[in-house]
Amino acid sequence: MGCHDNYQRIGAETDLELAIQQYQQALEATPEDHPKRAHRLQSLGIGYRDRYQRTGAEKDLELAIQQFQQALKATPEDHPDRARRLESLGIGYSDRYERTGAETDLELAIQQFQQALEATPEDHLDRAYRLYSLGMGYRVRYERTGAETDLELAIQQFQQALEATPEDHPDRAGWLQSLGIGYRDRYQRTGAETDLELAIQQYQQALEATPINHPDRNTWLHFLGMGCHDNYQRIGAETDLELAIQQYQQALEATPEDHPHRAGRLESLGIGYRYRYQRTGAETDLALAIQQYDGALRHPSSPVLDRLRPGVHLLKLHAEAGNWSSAHQIACILTSMIAQLTPHSLDVSDKQYLLAEFSGLASDAAAATLIAGETPYEALQLLELGRGVIMGSINEMRADISNLLQQHPLLGEEYIKLRDQINAPTRHLDQLGIRTVIAHHVNQRYSANQKLDVIMQTIRSLPGFDRFLMAPSEDEFKVAATLGPIVIINISTFRCDALIVEKHEIHAIPLPYLKKSDIQVREAALARPEALDSQLLEWLWEAIANPVLNALGLMRIPDGSLPRIWWILTGPLAKFPIHAAGYHYQGSDTVLDRAISSYSSSVRALLQSRQRRSPPVVERGSRKAVLVGMEKTPGLKDLPFVPLEMDKLGCLYGLLNLQICQPAPCREDVLSALNDCIIFHFAGHGETDQQDPAKSSLILDDGPLAVADLFETNLHNRKPFLAYLSACGTGQIKHDALIDEALHLIAAYQIAGFRHVIGTLWEVNDKTCVDAATILYSCVQERNMTDASVSEGLHRASIKLREIWISENTTRAANRMAILPDEDSPMTTKPVRSYQGEERDSRTAELYEELPLNWVPYVHFGM
Structure with missing residues (x-):
């Protein structure tokens, strides 16, 4: 105990190592049933936890949690030390949450803290510790969820801990510091000046109460620097910025070189210098900012999240300065760290939370790589590493071994x-x-x-397995393009490019007329019905499709069968229908007339899908088609054409020699039916969750069948052929920060094991759904259920529906010319745009409105 106390007082590592050795020896000499065993397990756990805090070694954290769990298990319910052991285990879970981002750890920590506090009498000396720990749990949960009640509860616990602690108590500085953190959080939420003043006051008092050689002093200095920085941002006083930089510098100097908090200290100091550079324009400050960010990014002992954040700042600074070679090097480091940020053990919700902060990083990395003069293959590698991380992780865990x-x-x-x-x-x-x-x-x-x-x-390390579950090699990328080119449209603030993978080469073409800012403006407009018109398709043609098709040599309608193209769209462009780009009133200047389009979330996903390829078994009665038709859905509008869709498909499935199964439209029944189906067709309502893409779902009688349900469904050994999601927005993501993760229903059914999935980019028309499905399945039946029959079938449906759309719009234009022959503006065959959602009298609507693009939203993902 003496060595440990000395370590906690002055931070000497030798004292901590001696303490751990002594705790270990004492535990080994203690029988399993000895009454002091729990105490010794607890002491050893505290030693490991302190070493983890000092070095960042995950093994020490796991050892600490193990000791705390065993100590608690060996402690009777009514033992006076049980509260302390509950608190210690909570601290272990809390540390692991801070390390990995697993929300379950945070909830477990708060539960332990609450139980510990409830087991501690009002007048107990340790009550302040329990209040502080619970307050930190609430505060961290506020940081995660933004729930204001958690922040207020945290401040209350900190305040009570402070009030329960004598003025001269050595732990009082920690309670002052935590209360300051609570006030600062509230200031950042509300902008209340008094909260910032209170925060700085607590930080200063904590620092004054802490000896110069105390190991926590660097933390108090760091937070005081953040308070001064906040004050600078509030009123712009240069003295506050200088004070912030001074505190950051002192905090860094007091932090050991290998300490896991060092990256955070370096980042803060870099931010201080960057702000001063922005104020004064001094190049030395810019160089110092870059130096701190670079040191933080490359600090091996710090958590990945604390290294990624300054790395992103560094990438942008190099880009702004035109240092593209350095930007490329940083981009490579950052993208390689994304996988470390999201280990397989994390739930999807945790991965979403962590990845949302780094939205667009992979696209920026790829753009920087191309500008630096590196090869398109290297740019593509970075895109594959930094996008579709969640889907890639799930696919990796289901790979054929x-x-x-x-x-x-x-x-x-x-x-x-x-x-x-x-x-x-x-x-x-x-x-x-x-x-x-x-x-x-x-x-x-x-x-x-x-x-x-x-x-x-x-x-x-084994011969022949050196690339086991690794990103595709250059040759593997080319193999993925055997059936047709793969076109990745990369969207970055730096520049936009098309990366084209063909079976003989990987090349890139710049897209100078495509700007991320323009896409974002048009993306916002997509929510309005009048934005979904032929002008949008023409813009997609000019900015993207025409340059790409020219590069592929598809400058005119080809003779014979149409070639295949797989599109991978990044960033906000993923919401757009590139397959429908073109001048549809003029004939051949369209993607639809020159190629059959399919989509994928990544090249890796396409490769994995093809590796699982095998012909479907279609003998009569051997496999089944699952049909779920929801004409009526609780709480939603009726879909009167669904019965017609079911009837027509029933006939077509008979021609395909498939047994038809129509389970009750309930979650468990549908999931059970999927287990041995070859085709799944759902006609009903879909719902896109704006906050959590994993909750996007098909709506059944008893509630949602969500993306997350499909993540836990593995049909790969069954090799189902087609999932047709005849519902609104099944390929839609409304959470912009997670757009590159492609967490939509289409991708979920691919993850579950379906080789082909048909879905929609936005709302679809009930009657049009019948026509689209009927045409597609007719082609599938005609082509004997080959892989190519699905994409060809959807292409046929799009062509047919487009013909009807053009014909009806042309008729409207002719009617307008007949009724209004004397208008100043000459009438062309292209109707005038108007707001399709606005109510008008039928005559005006007939004359002016362009019909909705009902043929555009349908998309194919698959081989």
């Missing part, structure tokens, strides 16, 4: 065991609310992920 099992069966079986532990569903456990079960499950997944990383390194 038959070669590994055949050549190294023991290693393959261990890999499968760990993979299954990580893939075990968590959503139903959360619904049960059984804390001990959830905690065990979370610990198991975390441990399995660490072991899996080691196993994968071992596998990659």
Whole structure:
């Protein structure tokens, strides 16, 4: 205990190492049933936790949590030390949340803290510690969710902890500091000047109460610097900025070189210098800012999140300065770290939360790479590493490892065991609310992920397995384009390009008429019905499609069968229908007339889909088609054409020799029916969740069938052929920061195992859905259910529906010319645009309005 106390007083690492050795020896000498064993487990856990805080070694954190769990288990319910052990375990979970971002750890931590506080008498000396710990739990949850009630609860706990602590108590500085954090958070939320003043006051008092050589002093200095920086941003006083830089500098000097908080200290100092550069224009300040950011990015002991944030600042600074070679180097480091940010053990919701902060990073990295003169392949690699991370992770966990099992069966079986532990569903456990079960499950997944990383390194060291589950090589990218070119449209503030993968080369063409700012303006307009018109399609042709098709040599309508193109759209462009680009009133200047279009979220997803390729079994009765038709959906408008769609498909499925299954439109029944189907067709309502894409869903009688449900459904061994989602917005994402993750229903059915998925980009017309599905399935039947029949079928449907659209619009234009022959402006065959959602009398609507683009929203994802 003496060595540990000395470490906590002055921070000497040798004292901590001696303490851990002594705790370990004492524990080894203690029998399992000894009454002091729990105390010794607790002490060893605290030692490991302190070493984790000092070095950032994850192994120490896991050891600490293990000791805390064992200590709590060995402590009776009525033992006076039980509250302390609950609190320690909560601190372990809280540390792991800060390290990994797993929200379940945060909730477990808060539960432990609450129980610890409830078990602590009002007049107990340790009550202030319990109040502080619970306050920190609430504060961190506020940081995650933005719930104002959590912030107010945090401030209350901090205030009570301070009031329960004597003026001369050595821990009082920590409570002052935490209260200052609460006030600063509230200032940032409300802008109340008094809260900022109170925050700075608490920080100063905490610093004054802390000895010069105390290990926490660097933290107090850092927060005081942030308070001064906030004050500078509020009133612009140069003295506040200078004070902030001074505090940041002192905090950095007091932080050991290998400390896990060092990246955060470097980032803050870099921000200070950058603000001073913006104020004065002094190049030395810019150089200093770059130096701090670079040091933070490359600091190995700090958490990945604390390194990525300054790295993004650094990338932008190099870009602004035109240092593209340096920007490229930083881009490579950043994208390689994204996978570390989102380990397999994290839930999808946690990955979404972490990745949203770095939206557009991969596209900026790819653009910087091209500007730096590097190869298109290198730019494509960065896009593949930094986009579609969640889908890529799920696909990786479902990859075919038959070669590994055949050549190294023991290693393959261990890999499968760990993979299954990580893939075990968590959503139903959360619904049960059984804390001990959830905690065990979370610990198991975390441990399995660490072991899996080691196993994968071992596998990659074996002959022939050096690229096991790695990003595709250049040759593999080219193989993906065997059936037709893959066109990736990269959108960045730096510049926009088309990366084109063909079977013989990977090349890039700049798109000078495409600007991210223009796309964002048009993206905002997509929410308005009048924006969805032929002018939008013409803009897509001029800015993107025409240059790409020219580069591919598709400058005119080809003789014979049309070539295939797979489109991968990045950033806000992912909401746009590039397959429908063109001048449709004039004939051949359209994508639709020159190629058959399909989409993919990434090249890697396309490759993985093709690797699982096998012909569907279609003998009569051997496989089934699952039909779910929702003419009436609780709480939503009726869809009167759904019965007609079901009747027509029933006839076509008979021609395809498929057994028809129509389960009850309930979540469990539909999921069960999917297990042995070859085709799944849903006609009804779809819903896109703006805040959480994983909750986007098809609406059934008993509620949603969500994206997240499909993530936990694995049909790859069954190899289902087609999922047709005849509903609104099944390929839509409204959460702009997660647009590159492609977490929509179409992708979810691909992840589940369907080789082809038909979906929609926005709202669709009930009657048009019948026509589109009928034409597509007729082609599938005619072409004997080949892979190409799906994309060709949708293409035929689009052509036919477009012909009707053009014909009806042309008729409207002719009627207008007949009724209004004397108008000043000559009438062309192209109707005048107007707001399709605005109510007008029928005569005016007939004359002026262009019909909705009902043929455009349908898209194909797959092979």
